[in-house]
Amino acid sequence: MYKIENLSFKYEKDKYALKDINMDFSKGDIIGVIGENGCGKSTLFMNMTGILKPNSGEIRYNDEKIKYGKKDLYNLRKKVGIVFQDPEKQIFYSKVYDDIAFTMRNIGMNEEDIKKRVEKALEAVNGSEFIDKPVQFLSYGQKKRVAIASVIAMQNETVLLDEPTSGLDPRSTDAVVDIIKNMKKNGTKVVISSHDMDLIYEICDYVYVMNKGEIIKAGNPDDVFMDEKMIKNAGLKTPWIIKIYNELKNNELKNGETKEETNLKTIKTKFAQYK
Numbered sequence: 669m670y671k672i673e674n675l676s677f678k679y680e681k682d683k684y685a686l687k688d689i690n691m692d693f694s695k696g697d698i699i700g701v702i703g704e705n706g707c708g709k710s711t712l713f714m715n716m717t718g719i720l721k722p723n724s725g726e727i728r729y730n731d732e733k734i735k736y737g738k739k740d741l742y743n744l745r746k747k748v749g750i751v752f753q754d755p756e757k758q759i760f761y762s763k764v765y766d767d768i769a770f771t772m773r774n775i776g777m778n779e780e781d782i783k784k785r786v787e788k789a790l791e792a793v794n795g796s797e798f799i800d801k802p803v804q805f806l807s808y809g810q811k812k813r814v815a816i817a818s819v820i821a822m823q824n825e826t827v828l829l830d831e832p833t834s835g836l837d838p839r840s841t842d843a844v845v846d847i848i849k850n851m852k853k854n855g856t857k858v859v860i861s862s863h864d865m866d867l868i869y870e871i872c873d874y875v876y877v878m879n880k881g882e883i884i885k886a887g888n889p890d891d892v893f894m895d896e897k898m899i900k901n902a903g904l905k906t907p908w909i910i911k912i913y914n915e916l917k918n919n920e921l922k923n924g925e926t927k928e929e930t931n932l933k934t935i936k937t938k939f940a941q942y943k
């Protein structure tokens with residue numbers, strides 16, 4: 669698993685895009701990375717996959733410092749899949765089938781197994797109907813789903829998802845949530861960045877909050893999102909379940925009564941149907 673120590677990265681001289689980042693991804697099964705536009709989430713993911721190289725600090729995967737030779741990166745990418753924020757970065761302008769098959773062919777899998785995996789992965793993203801289409805004819809959301817399918821098909825041990833649901837319609841968003849939950853069930857480690865705080869709160873079991881290239885808070889989702897002041901300072905929003913909880917709690921305080929059922933767990937169960 670990933671462990672990051674004192675990572676700093678600059679695109680330009682004198683301007684840190686990431687500053688002294690420390691992260692331990694063994695803290696959860698689905699780890700959220702949140703923060704406003706430009707705080708460094710995508711830069712972090714690109715450092716984790718060796719696309720960008722830190723100016724200082726260390727990134728370790730399974731206790732080994734990541735290396736940047738062609739073979740080293742090839743081996744890392746067999747274990748770690750990434751869905752880029754921009755699907756254009758991921759696709760090769762071939763047919764959808766070949767696009768998803770590309771990396772599997774590269775590692776020498778037989779075509780019969782590849783076919784099964786491609787079909788299953790497309791099914792998971794509601795995309796079976798575009799298996800034979802050229803990728804350039806797909807809409808943004810469809811391309812995004814193909815990019816996610818490519819990572820599902822690889823069955824990596826770790827998957828980095830950089831805003832996987834941005835631009836997706838509600839049905840496809842739900843499908844992606846199911847995919848992530850299934851990944852967790854199958855023992856795949858997921859790291860996800862998103863601007864959808866309700867989604868992060870629902871699926872993550874550990875969350876890092878970034879602000880201007882630094883980590884300003886880390887912890888379980890309840891601890892992180894209960895810190896309303898910090899969430900506001902980071903330019904983020906409180907998930908609606910926590911808002912309801914806070915509202916009920918405040919009313920109780922006003923009325924001088926405390927009800928046993930006003931706890932987060934009960935509220936999550938009670939309101940789950942309205943998701």
Ligand SMILES: Nc1ncnc2c1ncn2[C@@H]1O[C@H](COP(=O)(O)OP(=O)(O)OP(=O)(O)O)[C@@H](O)[C@H]1O
Binds near residue numbers: 707
């Ligand atoms: N290729 C680049 N050259 C120079 N600066 C860059 C480059 N890419 C990103 N940056 C800068 O680095 C900082 C972090 O950008 P990054 O894309 O990692 O943010 P982000 O958290 O992913 O934002 P978003 O929520 O918009 O996706 C920003 O200030 C951005 O302007």
Ligand SMILES: [Mg+2]
Binds near residue numbers: 709753
């Ligand atoms: Mg980004």
